[in-house]
Amino acid sequence: MEKLYDVIVIGGGPAGLAAAISAVENGAKNTLILERDARLGGILLQCIHNGFGLHYFGEELTGPEYAARFSNKVEEMGIEYKVNTMVLSVEDGGQKTVSAINSIDGLMNLKTKSVVISTGCRERTRGALVIPGTRPAGIFTAGSAQRFVNIDGYLPGKKVVILGSGDIGLIMARRMTLEGAEVKMVCEVMDFSAGLQRNITQCLDNFNIPLHLSTTVVKIHGKDRVTGVTIAKVDDHRKPVPGTEQYVECDTLLLSVGLIPENEIANAAHISMDPVTKGPYVNQMMETNISGIFACGNSVHVHDLVDFVTQSSTIAGKYAALYAQNADSVKEEKQIAIMPGNRVRYTVPQHISVPFEDKTDIMFRVTDSYKNVTIKVYDGSKVLASKRKMVVRPGEMQTIELKTPVSEITGPVTVSCEMEGDSID
Numbered sequence: 001m002e003k004l005y006d007v008i009v010i011g012g013g014p015a016g017l018a019a020a021i022s023a024v025e026n027g028a029k030n031t032l033i034l035e036r037d038a039r040l041g042g043i044l045l046q047c048i049h050n051g052f053g054l055h056y057f058g059e060e061l062t063g064p065e066y067a068a069r070f071s072n073k074v075e076e077m078g079i080e081y082k083v084n085t086m087v088l089s090v091e092d093g094g095q096k097t098v099s100a101i102n103s104i105d106g107l108m109n110l111k112t113k114s115v116v117i118s119t120g121c122r123e124r125t126r127g128a129l130v131i132p133g134t135r136p137a138g139i140f141t142a143g144s145a146q147r148f149v150n151i152d153g154y155l156p157g158k159k160v161v162i163l164g165s166g167d168i169g170l171i172m173a174r175r176m177t178l179e180g181a182e183v184k185m186v187c188e189v190m191d192f193s194a195g196l197q198r199n200i201t202q203c204l205d206n207f208n209i210p211l212h213l214s215t216t217v218v219k220i221h222g223k224d225r226v227t228g229v230t231i232a233k234v235d236d237h238r239k240p241v242p243g244t245e246q247y248v249e250c251d252t253l254l255l256s257v258g259l260i261p262e263n264e265i266a267n268a269a270h271i272s273m274d275p276v277t278k279g280p281y282v283n284q285m286m287e288t289n290i291s292g293i294f295a296c297g298n299s300v301h302v303h304d305l306v307d308f309v310t311q312s313s314t315i316a317g318k319y320a321a322l323y324a325q326n327a328d329s330v331k332e333e334k335q336i337a338i339m340p341g342n343r344v345r346y347t348v349p350q351h352i353s354v355p356f357e358d359k360t361d362i363m364f365r366v367t368d369s370y371k372n373v374t375i376k377v378y379d380g381s382k383v384l385a386s387k388r389k390m391v392v393r394p395g396e397m398q399t400i401e402l403k404t405p406v407s408e409i410t411g412p413v414t415v416s417c418e419m420e421g422d423s424i425d
Contacts, residue, residue, distance in 0.1 A: 005030045005112040006324035007317070008098050010087050010265060013042020014306050015118035015297025015313040017070035020079050022317030023116070027325055032110065033074070033081035034100050040074065040081060041067035042120060043143070044306065046150045049171055051198075055307035066306060090115055090269045092290050113324035114292045116316050117266055117280070121259040121298040123168075129257060133220030136227075142168040142256040146175065155179055157252025161229055162186045163217050165193040165200075167304070167395075169256025174203035176254075183209050184248055187231055189216040189238055192369050194258070194395045196304055217253065218245065226251050259302045266295065276346040277301035283335070283353040284360040286316035287323075294320045301348050301363070304397045308363070312348075336409055341378070341416030343367050345394070352406055352413070360402040362415055369393045370419045375400050378414045392417060 006028040009016045012035025023031050039045065044052070047063030054060055057069070074081065085102040098110045123141040140148070140156055146168065148154045158181050162169045165188040173183045186204060191214050193200055204211050212231070218240050219230040233244035261279040263271075272281045272289040279300040280288045286296050296316035297309045336352045347364045362377065370392050377385040377400060384404045392398055400415070 002111055003030070004095070005032050005110060007031045007114050007116060007320045008096075008110060008112040009033045009116045009118060009317075010090070010098070011035065011042070011118035011120060011297075011299070012037070012040040012081060012083065013118065013120050013297070014044055014067060014070065015120065015299070015309050015316075016042070016116070017067070017074055018310045018313035019116045019118055019294075019296055019317035019320065020081075021070065021073055021077065022314040023321040024077055024079055026318045026321040028317075028321035031079050031321075032112075033079065034085045034087050034098070035081060035083045036086050038083055040071040040083065046143075046147045047171075048150050049175070052306050055305060056310050063306075070310075087265060090117075090265055090293065092269065092293065096292060114294065114320040116313075116320050117263075117288075117293065117295040117299055118297045118313060118316075119262040119265060119299045121261045121302055124255070124258045124260060126255060129163075129255070131217055131220055133229075134223055136220070136222035136225050138222070138226035138252045139220065140252065140254055142166070142172045142254045145252075145254050146172055149175055149179060155181060156254075157181060157226075157250070159184060159250040160252045160254060161217070161231075161248055161250045162254045162256060164188060164256035164258070165195050165211060166256040166258060167195040167199050169254060170195045170199040170203040172254055172256070173209050174207055177207050177209065181252075183207075184250055185210045185212055185231075187212045187215040187217060189214070189234055192394065196395060197393070216240065220253065221247075226253055229253055259298065261299045261301065263299060266299070269293065271295075274301075274346065274350060277348065279348075281350045282348065283351050284315075284349045285319035285353065286312060286349070287319060287353070292320075292323050294323075301346070304395070308397065308399075311361075312363075336406065336411030336413060338362060338413045338415065340364065341414040343370065343373075343417040343419065344415050347415050352409070352411075354406050360406075361399050362402055363397055363399050364415050365394055365397055366392045366417050367394065370417065372419070374418045376416050376418060377402055378416065379404075379409050379411060384409070384413065 007023040009020045044063035044067040052066040088099040091097045221228045228249045232240040280295045294316040296313040345365045375387045
């Protein structure tokens with residue numbers, strides 16, 4: 001008889017590990033993790049810097065240490081996993097079928113009651129930026145450079161310019177400096193940094209690495225190897241300002257220009273996607289529009305901290321397990337939309353399903369940097385939740401807890417950031 005899994009988790013990074021553990025803790029008997037890399041742990045294995053686990057464990061860990069806590073628990077709990085395994089598709093036809101392939105089992109069509117998609121995210125590349133110039137060696141995404149340095153032991157270059165001030169770019173500015181490279185500058189096209197404030201302080205300020213805001217790379221020079229880049233100031237429409245061009249000599253250009261949720265599998269399964277987050281629409285149980293298929297971690301939207309990834313993935317694993325046990329009794333009465341209001345770019349979850357009486361954490365990002373604001377959640381004109389914040393930034397995800405029982409909400413719900421003061425320069 002063909003084996004039927006309660007939960008199959010696609011992706012063995014921090015999100016997938018937390019979801020699988022949560023699923024088993026909530027009664028899932030047969031749980032399987034499918035991971036395309038050679039080891040469980042995902043991107044954390046190359047993040048050897050500290051700063052992980054402060055929220056979830058209350059202590060500071062490196063990336064591999066944080067991953068080990070969960071991969072060790074997976075081993076202790078006897079959760080089945082397959083590495084070096086590529087998932088090809090997810091099909092929903094009563095029972096769900098996950099098609100995957102590896103060199104040991106060959107092509108597999110695995111039957112399951114519920115699925116958790118935790119495929120993480122990928123980096124934007126030079127092709128997405130359309131930077132003029134030649135195509136020499138020496139252009140890397142910050143994440144690939146991080147793997148070269150931390151896993152493979154190669155230094156990608158000696159004189160470095162970093163485009164984009166995302167957290168990986170900031171961390172690599174410090175890492176390359178510690179390895180003996182000269183980081184000339186970090187350029188950011190926006191008028192604010194996309195990274196966490198603590199990373200700006202620890203990685204740039206402490207190492208005297210200049211951060212140039214409202215600046216971008218307009219040309220790449222070099223034939224066989226990068227010899228330099230031309231940078232320029234940009235206007236309010238992010239267009240280069242003539243006359244502000246400056247040539248910077250370098251042999252390496254690192255790109256830290258954003259992350260995109262990895263959702264080829266979700267798209268192929270016809271899961272509804274949010275055009276802002278680039279991830280699936282989910283409810284407060286992290287369930288997509290297809291019943292029994294859940295999503296979590298950076299495949300839903302890009303998180304700042306792995307601690308927050310773990311928290312959302314624990315929810316996805318819990319309800320995937322409960323769905324597997326009670327699929328026939330799950331009846332959704334209605335959905336209440338959660339809408340971004342003033343100065344809010346997006347919210348996750350995007351809607352609340354009824355019936356559901358637990359508290360809901362709403363995650364969101366603001367559109368700009370503001371100080372002295374009040375975050376409010378409205379049901380029409382009624383305030384459901386309120387929270388005072390001294391500073392909010394686009395690079396730092398915000399969370400507000402909605403304690404009101406869903407049965408008392410008529411909807412739609414709006415999350416708004418009410419400002420008392422001017423935008424931070």
